[in-house]
Amino acid sequence: MIFRISVSAPPICEGEILRYAGSFQNDPQTVALLRECLEEAEGKFTYRVCYRLLEEDNALLASEPLKAYFSPCKKRVVFAATVGVEIDRLITKYGRISPARALMLQAIGTERVEALCDAFCQSLEREYQMKAVRRISPGYGKLPLSLQKEIFDLLDCQRQIGLTLGSSLLMCPTKSVTAFVGLKERT
Amino acid sequence: MNFREFLKENIVCLDGGMGTLLQGKGLLPGEDPERWNLSHPEVIREIHRGYFNAGSNVVCTNTFGANILKFSEKELEAILTAAVENAKAAREASSSQKERFIALDIGPTGKLLKPLGDLDFEDAVEVFAKTVRIGARLGVDLVMVETMNDSYETKAALLAVKENSDLPVLVSNAYGEDGKLMTGATPAAMVAMLEGMGADAIGANCSLGPVQLRSVVEVLLEKASVPVLCKPNAGLPKCVNGETVFDVTVEEFSEEVASFVKKGVRLVGGCCGTTPEYISNLCSKAASLAPVPLKEKNFTVISSYTHALEFGEKPVLIGERINPTGKKRFKQALLEGDMDHILTEGVNQQEKGVHVLDVNVGLPEIDEGAMLKEAVCRLQEVTDLPLQIDTASVSAMEGALRRYNGKAMINSVNGKRESMEAVFPLVKKYGGLVVALTLDENGIPETAEGRVKIAQRILKTAEGYGIAGKDIIFDTLAMTVSADNRAALATLSSLKTIKESLGCHTSLGVSNVSFGLPCRDAVNSTFFTMALENGLSAAIMNPYSPDMMKTYYAYCALKGLDENCAAYVAHAELFATVSAAPLLQKKPSEEAASELQRAIIKGFRDQAGAITKKLLATVPPLEIVNGEIIPALNRVGEGFERKTVYLPQLLMSAEAAKSAFEEIKTFLSDGEKKEGKGTFVLATVHGDIHDIGKNIVKLLLENYGFDVVDLGKDVPPEKVLEAVSELRAPLAGLSALMTTTVPAMEETVRLLKEKAPWCKIVVGGAVLTAEYAALVGADHYAKDAMETVRFAQRIIG
Incomplete structure (x- = not known):
């Protein structure tokens, strides 16, 4: 069964955003730009996740990297998370008329969706009283990007959270994540 | 009776959920329900018959995702034929005495349309058109476009129905908890567009339970002149003892949806989690209600x-x-x-x-x-x-x-x-x-x-x-x-x-x-x-014009259209005489740099423009460019290369320089077009819609005097070749962010090398490395925008 949840906005980490924007020494102008962008992006996010628990016999779990990843785990979760389409609109808007803003908004979007994933994994930990192993996503490490198709079929992402997969396996809205997360007993 | 006539005088009972019932019958996670029309026709017929017997006037074919993006043309034809056959057989077999119609069901394509996604609007129209043409030929009574969560895709679907059939068409959207579609449209916006295009009924389905949909339904009723439809979910799924149950009961569901009918909703049914039991209960409640007459709304x-x-x-x-x-x-x-x-x-x-x-x-x-x-x-x-x-x-x-x-x-x-x-x-x-x-x-x-x-x-x-x-x-x-x-x-x-x-x-x-x-x-x-x-x-x-805006705000305040004169007060700064942009304080360390240079280095866009405008009154344009803007840009660019300036600062400076250039361009637009250094054709490759990196490169190249022709994102190889050949461009830059789009980059490079061998190609993007660039046959890999500028300068600088 697919579950769908809306998460309340996780706290914003400005340091993370600046790091994503490629700024490692923060002069007042950069920080001012960040604050302006945060103000413009405020209220433009929806925090949505859909997920399902994978049974041990799920065909996906036959793949070697997933088998290895889940081997210490008692629960196996696949999820998709998105912060919605409005941030993409802002990024597109400024991509043409102010690349500096577009860059910063892009970084804000990345920080937001990562924070959403963190919040979701923490909620799983609370619900099952277990420890979440660091999540893994298709296209990173040994997990092929082509897994996206199976994940989208399994999670009915478009209907559940409005997330779609383009022909080059690009997710739209772009500030979205699909991932596997395993839960193991707390030691 | 045809459906349009029936709709005029009656409350129309639609059907309930299909997907949830199929899962109960053994549909596996990730399996396509549309294929069950062929593999399990008896199951589909039984479900349809269940709804007819429960009192539904309309049953939707099991074709939610039946389109050519998902199936081959041959399979699509077979699926649609079987689906309509199944619905017709169920109508024959049902014991119901009511008017019974069959709707061709059309759900979203599963892709997001451009500019947010990668599906072109006309391609989307054609995807829906294929399904509509087959469905109309098979003799359905109407079309049901449903669960659309994007207004643009909804328009594509409705246009396809209108252009390929004369069938009545119901259009229903999936609204989120915020009362809007996923891509932002309000119910009022949807009514304006869909009514304008001639939808026979407009409504909401899926995503939420009836209580959460109430506010959306109220707006639809207030704004729409055409009948309103509502097909909510039975709430949200929950797992109880390993079984999926929905959290709105049959009684709660039908009670709430019947209350919509009393308010004026004319077509009702259910979506995910609803069963013939829900629909039967709803239909018997609706049977005792009189349809609220439609009223033409006079909104412009x-x-x-x-x-x-x-x-x-x-x-x-x-x-x-x-x-x-x-x-x-x-x-x-x-x-x-x-x-x-x-x-x-x-x-x-x-x-x-x-x-x-x-x-x-x-x-x-x-x-x-x-x-x-x-x-x-x-x-x-x-x-x-x-x-x-x-x-x-x-x-x-x-x-x-x-x-x-x-x-x-x-x-x-x-x-x-x-x-x-x-x-x-x-x-x-x-x-x-x-x-x-x-x-x-x-x-x-x-x-x-x-x-x-x-x-x-x-x-x-x-x-x-x-x-x-x-x-x-x-x-x-x-x-x-x-x-x-x-x-x-x-x-x-x-x-x-x-x-x-x-x-x-x-x-x-x-x-x-x-x-x-x-x-x-x-x-x-x-x-x-x-x-x-x-x-x-x-x-x-x-x-x-401040005078025009003053008039507007003052008029609204005086006419009682601006509560507490709030908008007037908020815009009062308009009414003060506009003074020149405040200039920057000099810092001793920056004594050497001029005001304009400092504005650019600090990334103050408005000031850079204002100072340039002032300077143009006395200083020749070329002197401003060579004596002020270029030195400032160089300082920032070198800082970036030495890692004392970071990307956001580099971009803010580049934008400030651009606004200075814009003033110069306006000043010069009477005169001759100045000769640039040479044309640089820029594109994000086919299949890729990331363009931040490409836009950054464009901005910097323009700053350094190159004529940039930006072909945008998701650009087919032939289009790049066409532009390069037409302009005989000495340089082309290609960007790709995904591993899956690198082949498109390779294809573009190959085509350029073959047909436009004079053109030097520089590539960049998150997944690329120097080795990868060499592998796809590019002349150069640039790790960032400044390096692209330096490469371009080496070639034609």
Whole structure:
């Protein structure tokens, strides 16, 4: 069964955003730009996740990297998370008329969706009283990007959270994540 | 009885969930339910029959995802044939005595449309059209477009149904907890667009339970003149003892949905989690209710992809600046295909407070149809304001209306027969609020009576096309008062008559009135006030004029349209005399650098522009470029390479430099076009829609004097070749962010190397490395934008 949840906005980490924007020494102008962008992006996010628990016999779990990843785990979760389409609109808007803003908004979007994933994994930990192993996503490490198709079929992402997969396996809205997360007993 | 007739007089019971029932029958996670039409016809028939027996008047075929993106043409045909057969067999087999219809069910494609996603609008229309053509041939009674969570895709689907069948069509959207579609449209915006295009009923389904959908349904009922439909979920799924249950019970569900019927909803059913039991209970409740008669709503409304805009007491401001008439810089931008200039005009006018943007890109030297379509598409990427499509070319008008994501304003039709015959069919097909000029074959009548007479004739003709008076807004034509001192009076008096006796809204291009006079703002803003007092609903005006904006805010405050005068107070700064941008304080360490250089280094965009404008009065443009802008850019660029300046700062400086260049360009636009260093063709490769990196490269290249031709994102290899060949460009830059799009980059490089061997190719993007770049055959890999500039300088600098 697919579950769908809306998460309340996780706290914003400005340091993370600046790091994503490629700024490692923060002069007042950069920080001012960040604050302006945060103000413009405020209220433009929806925090949505859909997920399902994978049974041990799920065909996906036959793949070697997933088998290895889940081997210490008692629960196996696949999820998709998105912060919605409005941030993409802002990024597109400024991509043409102010690349500096577009860059910063892009970084804000990345920080937001990562924070959403963190919040979701923490909620799983609370619900099952277990420890979440660091999540893994298709296209990173040994997990092929082509897994996206199976994940989208399994999670009915478009209907559940409005997330779609383009022909080059690009997710739209772009500030979205699909991932596997395993839960193991707390030691 | 046909479905349209049945809908007129009755409450229509729709069916309930399909997917959840199929899972109960063994449909596996991730398996396509549409294939079950062929593999398990008995299961599908049993479910359909269950709904007919429960009292449904309409059963939707099991074809939610049946489209050519998911299935081959052959399989699609087989699936649709089996699906319609299954529904027909169930109708035959059911014991119900009610009227029973079969709806071809159409769900979303599963892809997001451009610009947010990668599916082209026309491709989406064609995907839906294929399904509609087959379905219509198989003899369904109606079409149900459902669970659409994007307004643009909804438009594509409805257009496909309308263009490929005469079937009645119900259109239903999936709204989120925030009461909007995933891509932002409100229910009022959807009503404006869908009613304009001729949907037979409009509604909401899926995603939420009935209680959460209540507020959406209330808006639909308030705004729509056509019947409203509602098909909620049985709440949210929960896992109880390993079983999936939905958290709204049969009784709660039917109670709430029946209450919608009492409020006026005319078509009801259920979506995910509902079963024949839910529908049976709902149908018996509905049977005891009388249908609430439909009422024609008299709203004059337009919409964008996010919101609807109603014309009423509060004047609507239509920004006039996207128009080449009398604007050299804008003309130059059109001739050069400089879309960024046009987009910036759009964003700036929105910031000044207009509600609608007029879009006119007509020039004899360019292909207006292509440019208007492009401008409308691009503007919809940067602003959520409704647009007014302003063109004398009917084909350009149609191209733009097709691509417009909402209900547009259309500028214009007039009393000439030829004009009405060309424009009204487009208004009828695509929806729209059309500006009607009170002139005809005999020109513009001098008297108010003459203009009102034309207005009456226009209304009557429109009625013949099925276009109501609420969708026509009259422009009584502001003529130049310097040529005829009674001109303004005739315009004003016809405004008043049209508003009062014909009950229609009015619009004026205000600025014409002052043509040929000095201090035009004073005449315009006074005329604006007089027109408003005579019932003007909307003004096409210049929002950069403080006088006009003052008039607007003061008028609203005085008319009781601005609570606590809040908007007036908030914009009071407009009323102070505008002083020059404050200049920067000098710091001793920066003594050597000039004011302009410091503004650029610090990334102060507005100041950089203002200082340049001032300098241009005394310093030759080239001296400003070579003596100020380039040295400042170099300093920042070198800092970036030494890692003392980071990317956001580099970009802010580049934008400040760009605004300085923009002033110089405006200053020079009278004179000869200056020779650039050479053309650099830039594109994000096919299949990839990431363009931040590419835009950054573009900005820096322009700063360093290169002519950049930006082909945008998701660009096919042939298009890159075409541009490179046509311009004989010495340089091309390609960007790719995904591993899956690197093959498209390789293909583009191969094509260029074969057909345009003179062109040096530089590549970049998150997944690329120098090795990868060599592998795809590029001449150079640039790790960032500065390196691209340096490479370009080495080649043609």
